[in-house]
Amino acid sequence: MSNIIDNYREIINDxxxxxxxxxxxxxxxxxxxxxxxxxxGGKRIRPILFLLTYNLYKDNYKDTIEMASAIEMIHTxxxxxxxxxxxxxxxxxxxxxxxxxxxxxxxxxxAGDMLLNEAMSLMIKFxxxxxxxxxxxxxxxxEAAGPEGMIGGQIVDVINEGKxxxxxxxxxMHNKKTGELIRVSIVAAAILAGAPTKDIEILNKFGNKLGLxxxxxxxxxxxxxxxxxxxxxxxxxxxxxxxxxxxxxxLEDCKKECENLTNECLELLKGLSVESIDLENxxxxxxxxxx
Amino acid sequence: MSNIIDNYREIINDxxxxxxxxxxxxxxxxxxxxxxxxxxGGKRIRPILFLLTYNLYKDNYKDTIEMASAIEMIHTxxxxxxxxxxxxxxxxxxxxxxxxxxxxxxxxxxAGDMLLNEAMSLMIKFxxxxxxxxxxxxxxxxEAAGPEGMIGGQIVDVINEGKxxxxxxxxxMHNKKTGELIRVSIVAAAILAGAPTKDIEILNKFGNKLGLxxxxxxxxxxxxxxxxxxxxxxxxxxxxxxxxxxxxxxLEDCKKECENLTNECLELLKGLSVESIDLENxxxxxxxxxx
Numbered sequence: 001m002s003n004i005i006d007n008y009r010e011i012i013n014d015x016x017x018x019x020x021x022x023x024x025x026x027x028x029x030x031x032x033x034x035x036x037x038x039x040x041g042g043k044r045i046r047p048i049l050f051l052l053t054y055n056l057y058k059d060n061y062k063d064t065i066e067m068a069s070a071i072e073m074i075h076t077x078x079x080x081x082x083x084x085x086x087x088x089x090x091x092x093x094x095x096x097x098x099x100x101x102x103x104x105x106x107x108x109x110x111a112g113d114m115l116l117n118e119a120m121s122l123m124i125k126f127x128x129x130x131x132x133x134x135x136x137x138x139x140x141x142x143e144a145a146g147p148e149g150m151i152g153g154q155i156v157d158v159i160n161e162g163k164x165x166x167x168x169x170x171x172x173m174h175n176k177k178t179g180e181l182i183r184v185s186i187v188a189a190a191i192l193a194g195a196p197t198k199d200i201e202i203l204n205k206f207g208n209k210l211g212l213x214x215x216x217x218x219x220x221x222x223x224x225x226x227x228x229x230x231x232x233x234x235x236x237x238x239x240x241x242x243x244x245x246x247x248x249x250x251l252e253d254c255k256k257e258c259e260n261l262t263n264e265c266l267e268l269l270k271g272l273s274v275e276s277i278d279l280e281n282x283x284x285x286x287x288x289x290x291x
Numbered sequence: 292m293s294n295i296i297d298n299y300r301e302i303i304n305d306x307x308x309x310x311x312x313x314x315x316x317x318x319x320x321x322x323x324x325x326x327x328x329x330x331x332g333g334k335r336i337r338p339i340l341f342l343l344t345y346n347l348y349k350d351n352y353k354d355t356i357e358m359a360s361a362i363e364m365i366h367t368x369x370x371x372x373x374x375x376x377x378x379x380x381x382x383x384x385x386x387x388x389x390x391x392x393x394x395x396x397x398x399x400x401x402a403g404d405m406l407l408n409e410a411m412s413l414m415i416k417f418x419x420x421x422x423x424x425x426x427x428x429x430x431x432x433x434e435a436a437g438p439e440g441m442i443g444g445q446i447v448d449v450i451n452e453g454k455x456x457x458x459x460x461x462x463x464m465h466n467k468k469t470g471e472l473i474r475v476s477i478v479a480a481a482i483l484a485g486a487p488t489k490d491i492e493i494l495n496k497f498g499n500k501l502g503l504x505x506x507x508x509x510x511x512x513x514x515x516x517x518x519x520x521x522x523x524x525x526x527x528x529x530x531x532x533x534x535x536x537x538x539x540x541x542l543e544d545c546k547k548e549c550e551n552l553t554n555e556c557l558e559l560l561k562g563l564s565v566e567s568i569d570l571e572n573x574x575x576x577x578x579x580x581x582x
Contacts (some may be wrong), residue, residue, distance in 0.1 A: 017301050023390075023438075024438070024443075025463075025577070026447045026463050026464070027438060027439070027442075027443035027444075027446050027447055027467075029446060029450060030438050030442060030443065030446040031438065034438075077404075079399070079402060081400055084400065085377075085399060086376075086395075086396035086397045087397050087400065104377075106315070106377045106378050106449045107446065107449065107450070109372055109375065109377060109400065110372070110442055110445055110446050113368075113372060113403070113404070113406070113407065113442055114437065114438050114442045116404065116407055116408065116411075117407065117411075117433065117436055117437045117438070117442060118409035118437060118438065120408075120415075120433055121433035121434060121437055122428065123415070124411075124415065124418075124429050124430045124433050127415075127426060128423070128426050128427065128430060132419070132524055135415065135418060135419050136419065138413070138415050139415050139416055140411035142408065142411055142415050143412060145408055145552070146405065146408045146409060146412055147314075147315070147321050147322065147325075147408070147482065148318070148556060149316060149408065151316075151318075151321060151401055151405045151408060152317075152318035153318075153323065154401055155318050155320060155321040155398065155401050156317045156318055158397040158398065158401065159320060159398070166442055169317055172316075172317050173317070176318075194470075255382070273442055276525035
């Protein structure tokens with residue numbers, strides 16, 4: 001299994017490592033700064049999910065690297081802005097200085113902006129070459145990243161810092177902030193691949209549950225994780241006075257819920273019109289991960 | 292003339308005023324914050340240029356309001372981020388508190404992100420309905436907003452704060468930071484309208500010169516402008532130790548250059564395959580503006 005996932009990861013890394021290389025003149029630092037955050041050891045979960053899901057239906061998954069990479073750029077921009085002093089004020093990300101610690105706040109703001117802009121630009125160019133299915137996949141991704149998606153979750157996160165939050169609002173926040181981009185990595189790939197409508201519906205539910213399980217696992221690791229493996233400080237929510245699944249439900253219930261969601265995910269995959277062994281294995285990997 | 296421009300402005304204002312109205316639940320403040328900056332009296336120059344240029348070739352310009360508005364959203368997001376404490380640290384914009392002064396820095400960062408995301412989302416949805424010409428216009432806009440366009444100019448601006456800058460680099464900076472979005476408002480509209488290739492080439496040159504004239508005029512107003520008319524503090528470049536056209540060329544040469552560029556713009560328009568009296572008048576308006 002891990003060989004297959006490693007293969008996807010390598011394709012993504014090969015593409016992203018050189019993406020901004022040797023670009024720019026007076027503006028060179030914007031490429032260096034964006035490239036730095038894009039290539040400091042991200043797990044590439046979203047683009048892997050994209051390529052893997054596309055590959056359930058079609059062989060030419062390597063031809064969709066632009067779309068997969070656009071999602072990783074959106075994810076990376078959100079991390080750069082999340083880490084800013086006026087947001088979570090984090091110094092460390094994946095074991096390395098955060099973008100603003102290395103390049104300064106002003107450059108970090110613009111590097112985040114640039115990655116979002118580049119992601120959209122990449123999807124638009126891909127759609128010119130690949131037609132309507134690509135454009136519909138791009139629409140899903142843009143919406144999942146927007147105010148009713150990821151940014152919606154981020155805003156609920158920042159306005160509730162230091163406040164107690166209801167379970168309903170916490171669920172809303174996490175489904176949007178983390179869940180939407182994970183869900184859309186799967187759904188957009190299925191749309192692009194021309195998957196049957198029923199499969200897209202199943203994968204949408206699967207993506208929702210996987211995103212939630214992923215976030216609960218993140219919260220668990222934030223409490224009991226190993227800093228050297230995580231590459232970021234633990235107990236960051238506690239230190240930022242943020243509610244999370246652990247503070248609301250307790251550690252044991254969260255572990256249980258994470259397992260339940262994973263089982264529901266595996267059950268859903270059985271309804272697909274295609275074999276999905278790689279996606280099953282990746283789901284289990286995400287449950288069992290230590291970082 | 293001003294009636295025609297006012298008519299375009301009204302269409303844009305009507306669309307943008309209600310665009311984010313009554314949206315959201317837990318995330319409501321992201322809409323309020325974005326809507327605030329989008330509707331505090333911007334001159335709407337870019338979307339007016341878009342609608343007006345489209346209308347040189349086709350009557351149904353009202354049907355392109357989404358594309359025109361997307362450009363205004365991109366412009367607004369760039370202002371919100373430019374005003375941040377880690378960037379220009381401006382308290383006043385169009386006579387009102389800047390976004391971060393009213394909503395806080397964290398919300399301002401996200402409101403800017405959201406407007407960029409929404410602009411792209413809007414263009415992608417418009418392209419699904421309107422086909423390839425729309426998609427090509429969207430590509431031009433996304434590129435003009437990106438690292439080789441507006442963001443490229445912004446990064447050169449921030450890294451040179453407090454430093455002396457060569458004339459070549461200043462020209463690069465302004466052509467990118469302000470010029471590109473003005474140029475693309477005109478060119479993207481012509482592409483969407485299906486203008487002849489020769490006209491698109493002329494409008495591209497016209498847009499370049501208009502953008503430069505616009506920025507030189509901005510620098511002039513930054514020195515001799517009326518705060519109550521401008522709605523922002525004057526001498527902001529001086530206070531931020533920034534080079535601009537005035538510091539490099541002096542006030543009189545800048546006034547002269549602004550007039551020269553305007554005349555070159557008017558000359559270019561004569562080569563178009565269509566009547567362009569409205570665009571000529573708007574060009575003169577921009578030269579003679581007091582804010």
